[in-house]
Amino acid sequence: MPVNLNVPAAESLFVVDGLEMGYAMAQIRKPNRKDVLVVRVAEGSSVAGVFTKNRFCAAPVQICQANLKAGKGIRALVVNTGCANAGTGERGLADARATTAKVAELLGVQAEQILVFSTGVILENLPMDRLLLGINQAVAGLGKANWLDAATAIMTTDTLPKASSSKLKVGTGEITITGVSKGAGMIRPNMATMLGYLATDATIAQPVLEKWTTAIADASFNRITIDGDTSTNDSFVVIATGKSMAVNIQTGNEPEAAAVLEAMKVESIKLAQAIVRDGEGATKFITVKVEQAGTEEEALKVAYAIGHSPLVKTAFFASDPNLGRILAAVGYAGIEDLDQTKIQLYLGDVYVAQNGGRHPDYREEQGQAVMNDAEITVRVQLGRGIASTTVWTTDFSHEYVTINADYRS
Amino acid sequence: MPVNLNVPAAESLFVVDGLEMGYAMAQIRKPNRKDVLVVRVAEGSSVAGVFTKNRFCAAPVQICQANLKAGKGIRALVVNTGCANAGTGERGLADARATTAKVAELLGVQAEQILVFSTGVILENLPMDRLLLGINQAVAGLGKANWLDAATAIMTTDTLPKASSSKLKVGTGEITITGVSKGAGMIRPNMATMLGYLATDATIAQPVLEKWTTAIADASFNRITIDGDTSTNDSFVVIATGKSMAVNIQTGNEPEAAAVLEAMKVESIKLAQAIVRDGEGATKFITVKVEQAGTEEEALKVAYAIGHSPLVKTAFFASDPNLGRILAAVGYAGIEDLDQTKIQLYLGDVYVAQNGGRHPDYREEQGQAVMNDAEITVRVQLGRGIASTTVWTTDFSHEYVTINADYRS
Known part of the structure; x- marks a missing residue:
């Protein structure tokens, strides 16, 4: 029983302009559950991430870090649950690359513009045939973001989907901040078997978003622990689509910057705390x-x-x-x-x-x-x-x- | 259920010449259990100890360290279970000192010649009236060492008494090595809610015994862990009574020294492993x-x-x-x-x-x-x-x- 945590109401999770989502039940490990998520990211978005410090980091984490460094502009995220693709050596890296290549091909972008995430059992190989079929299905279904479905598609031992959302009146209008996360064990800082995604339609320059992502993680996901186990796959990614021009943050020194950063921290703390509230076996x-x-x-x-x-x-x-x-x-x-x-x-x-x-x-x-x-x-x-x-x-x-x-x- | 561990047979635990023991049921925390142990140590024995590195170390640990440093020759050990006398501030130190003073008075030695040990619940004060009565009783009953009773008297959540013993043919004759230990949770190196006592009748000079005690602990009690919790009270004490002249170790470079040290390590590893085998809830x-x-x-x-x-x-x-x-x-x-x-x-x-x-x-x-x-x-x-x-x-x-x-x- 999670501690003071409920399934968020779908209507409380505001759409972030610039993102499209699609899902599949690919039977990566178990039947009849959403286990593949694809998120298409609008061209021109800023995307930054922080990842596990575990030296046994999984293949997808290594690919994410390389692709963010390549700096070609991230155009999609693909997530699977059921298998972590960790401790899988060269084959794991090849599988993660094949996953990004598949999404890139379907979306008409480059493989280096795709971020890939896996969570689940370690030391087992991805069932690539089922995963690639699932990606076909998820991309075919890409449409208006349903954040509750997204939160559900990334669950493993979580008992509830975790999502949080807010709107902030700032600058010349209003921005939206929405995110999802998953736990639920192997949670400790830097980071956990934890996936966290936070998106806003605010305009935030890439270098600022990179700095902010670390600050946000340190205030939220890096301050939670369930059992002290640091996972191989932990990832926290922040997307700023820039579809709203209510604020235009280019240096981080703009008068509105502090309020935007603070609002992003607040949502991230809620997402991180939700992981603890739904920690494995938590009663307190x-x-x-x-x-x-x-x-x-x-x-x-x-x-x-x-x-x-x-x-x-x-x-x-x-x-x-x-x-x-x-x-x-x-x-x-x-x-x-x-x-x-x-x-x-x-x-x-x-x-x-x-x-x-x-x-x-x-x-x-x-x-x-x-x-x-x-x-x-x-x-x-x-x-x-x-x-x-x-x-x-x-x-x-x-x-x-x-x-x-x-x-x- | 402990893992491959049984109550040692009383007759398998050899008497170490130079030690006398007495017990009491002092009702420190619970009725009808041996919870006070006094061990009288023959004059001229070498005694060395290593203690918890926990900065919240208990009052008795502080007193032990001071009394060993005083170098007046240790003449008795007193142990109580049921209350750790930790997190008890100045009053805890006064209680530990009163305990050593009582034993010293009864044995006609100085308080600085007594080592005191407590294990049990933290942040509660010792019931000094019952403890002092128990000490009277234990000292009145001092007699030939019964190591099984000693092992029983120091138990807390242990399900079995832990003791180990051997004789080693060495030098001009034979020496005896016997020890007891207790766990069973809060066990990790440096050290655990762990008490360990090892005694031999061999003659070992004080400076050598001090060096050996660290080496023995590093090979045994400092290599076990149950839950990663390092206790406030962990203590491992080695006594060499010198009643046997089969070996006379003054520098540690004697030809027999390595065999004696090795035999002491072997018994200590058994005592340490027994703590793990009886670790709280252990099935493996x-x-x-x-x-x-x-x-x-x-x-x-x-x-x-x-x-x-x-x-x-x-x-x-x-x-x-x-x-x-x-x-x-x-x-x-x-x-x-x-x-x-x-x-x-x-x-x-x-x-x-x-x-x-x-x-x-x-x-x-x-x-x-x-x-x-x-x-x-x-x-x-x-x-x-x-x-x-x-x-x-x-x-x-x-x-x-x-x-x-x-x-x-």
Whole structure:
């Protein structure tokens, strides 16, 4: 059961002018599910992406990076689920190239203008015959974007499609920002078995969009973690079609730029949080705030130590205010000269540990009351400086084990 | 159910001359269980220890480190379970000191000659009244060492007492090596909620024993991981009572030294592996070997990435040869310039991935056959150099979640 997350209403997901979409049920792994998505991108769009830092990155990730670097202008995205095309060596690269070539041929553009994405089981080859048939079908059906279908077509172990959309009055008119994402395990920063796509009709020059994409990812998809596993295929792509001239961002210094960037971050945070809310087996949505760190890197170390600790996560699952486990995670986060006597810990608004010890006024019932909520904020102050960060994560439940013990069956 | 681990036979655990033990049921947390252990150490013994690197290290760890440094000669150990006396600030330190003072008073030695250990729930204060009564009782009962009772008295979520013992013919006679350990979650190197005690009647000079203790820990307790959580209280202590003069090791360069050190390592590896075999919810015993690394540190990074991955561990639980998850873990282990095309992966004797891709001859049935075993070896070759390491870990089961969601209840 996802935590406070529902299927978005189709009408709440605004069309982004300049994109067309088509789908197929290609039976990549399982029958009767949308598993191939093609998105046609209008000529002249800016497109930027950030990708997994996993050194075992999948073939499609390598092709995406090469094609973005080629700089010929991206004209389409193709996504399949069911098979990650990772750990597939030379054949995997050839398969990913064949996929882009097929889409390019059907759309009358070059293979280097296609981005390709795969998600699913690792170490298995793509069923190319079925995938290419599916691409034929998806391209034949290209039409007005239906973002809910797009969100559905990229799902793997997700229980719900994830999409978010908004309109922003800015400049001389209004722009639209819409995106989709998928999780749901193997989620941690840089990045996760996570696909995220954000599109806007705003006009944003390519170099600005590239810079912004990193900033947006760092504020959203790079701040979530389910299980600490970084996938081979994680990709986040931002498209600015330029069909709206309400704003024309060429340098990033325009007066409207900050508002546009902020709005794009807000939607991306919603998409990233949706992945956590639908994290495998999640029963809680946990916000970990680390404050008074010496550097942001330090704050992140502590936040992830807490967010990844199986002991902390099982305590959240049990709604057990076993807060010592949080302090233990702070202690092993890797800050060599951490002074435990300067650490404050809050659970929600409850002051739990003061200067490294149990707060004398803290009563277990107070911690229990916070723990009973489905959304919980843990706040740690390190007493070392002024840097801070926020990371979102889930608890660790029986359901997580069930899902991941059964995923391939 | 522990993996291939049984209660050791009491008669298989040889007495180490120079040690006396006493126990109590002090009701530190729960009634009717041995939860206080006192070990009297003969005058003139060498005693060395290594402790958790967690910056939130518990009060008793701080006192142990100070007392070992004081160098007055350790004359007793006192251990309680049920409460870790961690995250307890100044009061925790005062409680740990009061504990050593009590034992010292009863034994007629100085407080700085006592080592104190606690394990259990964090962020709660010790019930000093019950603990001190328990110490009275344990000291009153001091007598010939019963190692099985000792192993039982230090258990927390362990399902079985863990002890190991051997005799070694060496030098002019025979020496005895006996030890006990406890797990069972929050186990990862440097170190775990892990207590380990190894004793020998051999004569080993203090400076040599200190050096050896680190080497022994690095070969055993620092090579195991259950869940990646490093505890606040981990301690490994080695005692050489010097009651046997079969060997007299003063420099470590004596001809018999290597055999003695090796025998101590062997027992410690058994004690460490016993913790893994009885890891919380363990159904498999996994050996992760990383070979052809550039440095041992690199090898360890990869071994722990595999050993800590919840996705890998749940696949082991399911006996699912989902080997791509292992490759993904290799990829995110943090080796920046890792070349995936040089990686070989073996599951048991089965060659699974060749040069980063699925081996053309690999058939799923072969992987499945290995996965069905209770003891599984994963071997990864990185193609970068000649360093290697071995780490032992477990799978991740429903039972793990149950145990840790219920631990405090």
